[in-house]
Amino acid sequence: MTAYFPGSAGNVLTEFDLPRDARIDAVIARTAFERPTLVLDTALVAENYRALSDGLGHAVIHYAVKANPAPEIISTLVREGSGFDAASRAEIELCLSQGARPDRISFGNTIKRAADIAFAHGVGIDLFAADAEEELEKIAQHAPGARVYIRVISEPNGADWPLTRKFGCASDRVIPLLNHAAALGLDPVGLSFHVGSQTRRAAQWAGTLDQVAGLWHAARAEGFALSLLNIGGGFPAFYGDEIDAPTEYAAQVMALVTERFGHVPHVMAEPGRGMVADAGKIAAEVLLVSRKSETDLHRWVYLDIGKFSGLAETTDEAIRYQFETARDGDDTGTCILAGPSCDSVDVLYEKRPVQLPLTLRAGDRIVIANCGAYTSTYASVGFNGFPPLDLMVI
Amino acid sequence: MTAYFPGSAGNVLTEFDLPRDARIDAVIARTAFERPTLVLDTALVAENYRALSDGLGHAVIHYAVKANPAPEIISTLVREGSGFDAASRAEIELCLSQGARPDRISFGNTIKRAADIAFAHGVGIDLFAADAEEELEKIAQHAPGARVYIRVISEPNGADWPLTRKFGCASDRVIPLLNHAAALGLDPVGLSFHVGSQTRRAAQWAGTLDQVAGLWHAARAEGFALSLLNIGGGFPAFYGDEIDAPTEYAAQVMALVTERFGHVPHVMAEPGRGMVADAGKIAAEVLLVSRKSETDLHRWVYLDIGKFSGLAETTDEAIRYQFETARDGDDTGTCILAGPSCDSVDVLYEKRPVQLPLTLRAGDRIVIANCGAYTSTYASVGFNGFPPLDLMVI
Incomplete structure (x- = not known):
């Protein structure tokens, strides 16, 4: 396998120099997605x-x-x-x-x-x-x-x-x-x-x-x-x-x-x-970061993907996905993570909140790792008018 | 509203003589459905x-x-x-x-x-x-x-x-x-x-x-x-x-x-x-009736519709749908009710089993009442290869 490293201006590197998902990361880094998209490397x-x-x-x-x-x-x-x-x-x-x-x-x-x-x-x-x-x-x-x-x-x-x-x-x-x-x-x-x-x-x-x-x-x-x-x-x-x-x-x-x-x-x-599972990552977006009250310990972070558009396996917080953002390295704080639908069930992680950068804000890209399994077909046909998870195969 | 009663050979009856969902029942009675279908009366x-x-x-x-x-x-x-x-x-x-x-x-x-x-x-x-x-x-x-x-x-x-x-x-x-x-x-x-x-x-x-x-x-x-x-x-x-x-x-x-x-x-x-909700009923089919062991108290009844194809609101057994079959009136027994997918989460009612006729068997039609809300769009795009809930508007 030959892969291109993101930002390496096309220098060919061997697979031994690169993480396995470097090809996926490169595609995500250079693509503007209109909606949540699973990028899959066969x-x-x-x-x-x-x-x-x-x-x-x-x-x-x-x-x-x-x-x-x-x-x-x-x-x-x-x-x-x-x-x-x-x-x-x-x-x-x-x-x-x-x-x-x-x-x-x-x-x-x-x-x-x-x-x-x-x-x-x-x-x-x-x-x-x-x-x-x-x-x-x-x-x-x-x-x-x-x-x-x-x-x-x-x-x-x-x-x-x-x-x-x-x-x-x-x-x-x-x-x-x-x-x-x-x-x-x-x-x-x-x-x-x-x-x-x-x-x-x-x-x-x-x-x-x-x-x-x-x-x-x-x-x-x-x-x-x-x-x-x-x-x-x-x-x-x-x-x-x-x-x-x-x-x-x-x-x-x-x-x-x-x-x-x-x-x-x-x-x-x-x-x-x-x-x-490890052959795909989802490129998603932060829609809103908020606190519910003046004294809240956790932020709420709302994504453009949720339980009804690909992340059904977060039900009961069973599968715990890993998240990557461009602000990784900044100080982090605990977040309750939720999807975009007007459905109160559409909360991804609340009992065990996730750590995300304090600098995160609406419009930021968020990448969800190891999403190749049980995501795309679990997506609903259009609950709340949100389209199903898009798929890009590389 | 004027409605025709199923089997009444076209005699016009007034709405006062009929249950509200008589039109839906009539359509379901005379239709052979290829897959689970929500029949909706506007x-x-x-x-x-x-x-x-x-x-x-x-x-x-x-x-x-x-x-x-x-x-x-x-x-x-x-x-x-x-x-x-x-x-x-x-x-x-x-x-x-x-x-x-x-x-x-x-x-x-x-x-x-x-x-x-x-x-x-x-x-x-x-x-x-x-x-x-x-x-x-x-x-x-x-x-x-x-x-x-x-x-x-x-x-x-x-x-x-x-x-x-x-x-x-x-x-x-x-x-x-x-x-x-x-x-x-x-x-x-x-x-x-x-x-x-x-x-x-x-x-x-x-x-x-x-x-x-x-x-x-x-x-x-x-x-x-x-x-x-x-x-x-x-x-x-x-x-x-x-x-x-x-x-x-x-x-x-x-x-x-x-x-x-x-x-x-x-x-x-x-x-x-x-x-x-009360403007629609789902016409579905029994795929299998079984007992898991010689000593089981409950039957398992498997339908061609489940959590991933329209009945998402059965999660945690929150919404309890009502079922109608052509064998209603026969002796009943308790059943655990499940969907057709190869997913162990796809069980509809287990903690509080449902009563269904003991004569029920594979191939029987089963009608699910008051399904007009939060069914069709919750359906997945095709989990396990099963198509989303079909819709017929009358």
Whole structure:
């Protein structure tokens, strides 16, 4: 990768001289944006794919398209050799349009519209997730003979964002569902689970893997020739708290898997956040800085982007983004950060305020780091008349 | 209004024979929807406008466009004589495109982009909200001489959804801001506040009105010739808990205002939810019914619409929608209700499960009542590849 350093008047530097996001910073520095814009560098997506692949060994990546469905990301990953985890018909169509082969696409949503199953089957997709009888029946009817994996509920493990029980079945349902699948003429090939979004340390996978391995071996003892283990996502991104580096993280997860499962012929991993979060930054603007009363300790800082235009993951202050301004280095003070809409819910950080320069004022640019995942598509179509997050791919 | 009853083979019945939403029900009954669709009856919006106007007396309505910016709603309200409260340039453009006069549009967002203030001023809008020095300075620069009202923070009063401190200034800032506005050459005409969304009983306004009246009289004693009181929104919709009827509610609020403020020449009210919520129903579909374990007490029911495609107001289970199915009358059981996305946050009601027919199954239609407000524009552009909420106006 060759990159230009901002302000370096075009001198070519090598990647070793530069921070990874130098290309993004350069584009943001020289561009006047009309509205909040996610600037995305697909070269970083390719780097992340390789880093994760290196650690995952024989496990294959099915990129979780929902994390960021930008066509340029999909085509980059097709070139890198990635598979894809699709949540809907529209995501399947997107992957196919960017050159993905149907046998590299899995339909991983456990809640599928019957017509979408039929569509997927029609275009040649043969691998489906399920966690309930009725879902298996829909698959058997609309994709007869398809391979299915059963998603199991995993127990809490300390992920930053543990999943609820929305997806997966309890342990006592696994054998009945495998039996039901076989009885319906489907091919029950394996199990899947999810450790929880943003699991920052590989070691945190151990408990969940213990649990699923118990179910795996029990199913094999019952005579099911399971051959596919889908380890899902959970691969972390940097949001201020330390994380394991991607290659080491993936290798350690696979070592934990092999310890418990032995050699599994087909292992799938579904990174989303871990693949694209650090490949994008949002260029935004300060709209207002104010104090509510004469005695207020905190300033309120209002941005032109908020919960309804890209930063939905600030709900409950779960994901803590990092901010950069041209005034970094000036003295800082605590701020409550809020979005531009006339909605009182549209406050980003209040319980744990952020530190920003005291000199910050309306009209200043503010750059939000590591925003490549779960931003652009979370944006509303136009709440309060504000447009969705714009996207610039470099 | 003349309406046709579903299945009545075209016999004309009068409005007194029919529920208000019979026209919507008839359209839903005879339509096959490809995706979740909000069916909206503008005749009900006009009825609501008249009911609220009747109660509000000399107060004028500025419809809160953000509640539902469907052009057909705006044009209906233009015909009825309504004013408009706009949150952004796009909402202003929308109102103008539907025939609203600029002197009937207020720019009520306290967090405005400087360029949008200039745009509003350029098209003839002369009334702006502010709650901070920097905002007044932006208005003075880009809309010199404009009328401004100062928004004050109101204290909690028992609204179903109290607003945070995001909007408004504390009491000790009111006089300084009025002075600042005057010093900048603006015309500080009044005050505004918001009692909190979904304030179900008019009597709940009393405490907030006491507080604001104190500030109003103090400002007049200081020599400010205040002439405009903007009482904001808070007008409720029916979501299962009893509310006061609109005309009586509005009349009682105005009686409380007059008791405390005397005769105010210009009173503005900004109903949003109360104007449009009961004018729309969403036609949706059940995608899956399941139990997670052999011993589960609740079923899980998954719909083709969720938090990211229109039902954002189910966050924290704040707004509790009412559901109708063709199997109503069958025995019911408790359900956890969830949306279709691969996102564990996309659960609608879990802490307080809902009662639905035990016979419910995948493919069944489910109709969600009183969805005219804060649904269509909250929908994401396409999270998980699911399209935004569709809209059909009748």
